[in-house]
Amino acid sequence: MKKRVVPMxxxxxxxxxxxxxxxxxxxxxxxxxxxLDMDGTIYSGGTLFAETLPFLDLLKRLGVGHTFLTNxxxxxxxxYLTRLRRLGIAAEPGQLYTxxxxxxxxxRERHPAxxxxxxxxxxxxxxEMAGAGFVSTADSAGDEPEAVVVGFDTTxxxxxxxxxxxxxxxxxxxxxxxxxxxxxxxxxxxxVDCGAICAALKxxxxxxxxxxxxxxDPCMIRGILCRHNLQPHNLAMVGDRLYTDxxxxxxAGAVGVLVLTGETKAQEAQRxxxxxxxxxxxxxxxxxxxxxxxxxxxxx
Ligand SMILES: [Mg+2]
Numbered sequence: 001m002k003k004r005v006v007p008m009x010x011x012x013x014x015x016x017x018x019x020x021x022x023x024x025x026x027x028x029x030x031x032x033x034x035x036l037d038m039d040g041t042i043y044s045g046g047t048l049f050a051e052t053l054p055f056l057d058l059l060k061r062l063g064v065g066h067t068f069l070t071n072x073x074x075x076x077x078x079x080y081l082t083r084l085r086r087l088g089i090a091a092e093p094g095q096l097y098t099x100x101x102x103x104x105x106x107x108r109e110r111h112p113a114x115x116x117x118x119x120x121x122x123x124x125x126x127x128e129m130a131g132a133g134f135v136s137t138a139d140s141a142g143d144e145p146e147a148v149v150v151g152f153d154t155t156x157x158x159x160x161x162x163x164x165x166x167x168x169x170x171x172x173x174x175x176x177x178x179x180x181x182x183x184x185x186x187x188x189x190x191x192v193d194c195g196a197i198c199a200a201l202k203x204x205x206x207x208x209x210x211x212x213x214x215x216x217d218p219c220m221i222r223g224i225l226c227r228h229n230l231q232p233h234n235l236a237m238v239g240d241r242l243y244t245d246x247x248x249x250x251x252a253g254a255v256g257v258l259v260l261t262g263e264t265k266a267q268e269a270q271r272x273x274x275x276x277x278x279x280x281x282x283x284x285x286x287x288x289x290x291x292x293x294x295x296x297x298x299x300x
Contacts, residue, residue: 037239040262073151121151178214218252
């Protein structure tokens with residue numbers, strides 16, 4: 001049984017109000033790119049859904065682009081590409097968007113002078129940020145960072161948690177890659193995620209992060225729109241969670257497509273307020289609807 005992820009309070013609220021229901025785009029008309037959630041959407045745990053590869057082939061034939069998207073900042077984009085390749089999906093680096101990449105773009109755009117970071121993250125995350133030109137400061141009061149970044153640190157050690165609290169308490173700009181308190185798992189454990197690490201820092205210092213990226217913040221969709229020069233109505237966010245995937249689509253003004261192959265059951269989808277733009281049983285049904293929409297667009 002997968003655990004439900006409860007988003008932690010967010011300190012940044014630049015939420016675009018949802019249009020009135022009657023004006024929302026309920027069709028796939030105009031969609032040229034899909035942002036694909038991974039767990040629960042293209043695979044479950046380590047098992048790829050049977051419909052995923054035929055669906056990706058169909059997207060290619062239809063000329064619809066796609067980007068795989070994840071909140072999980074414990075693995076680098078390169079790690080994810082390797083994981084996808086093992087599952088039989090040959091993705092290019094440009095087809096992946098993680099909350100670490102969202103953090104890199106956020107820092108570059110909003111804090112261009114910040115280079116030196118104290119990072120609570122895995123070696124993979126730290127390596128990815130170093131590759132983007134950031135300097136990871138040491139666990140030392142003498143190695144002063146310009147900001148603190150917290151990710152899903154599956155290698156968390158007490159001394160580094162204390163050092164992060166030290167800099168947070170001293171008022172350094174403080175950013176988190178995503179709000180998830182726990183990471184879903186089928187294993188007999190609780191995977192303490194970025195949001196819970198931030199909650200520990202909040203207890204110690206009284207501060208939540210200044211900015212929390214990752215779903216449901218629309219920054220990841222904005223990043224994909226920017227990469228591909230698209231308007232929000234050209235992009236459909238496809239995912240299995242109402243409170244992250246569908247909430248992010250709504251906030252970004254993109255089309256929200258809920259698949260019922262993951263966390264959300266059909267009854268919950270029917271009761272959802274506001275409802276997703278489209279609910280499908282899985283990727284096979286979405287493929288049919290995309291093909292129909294394309295045929296209508298072509299006047300066939
Ligand atoms: Mg999911």
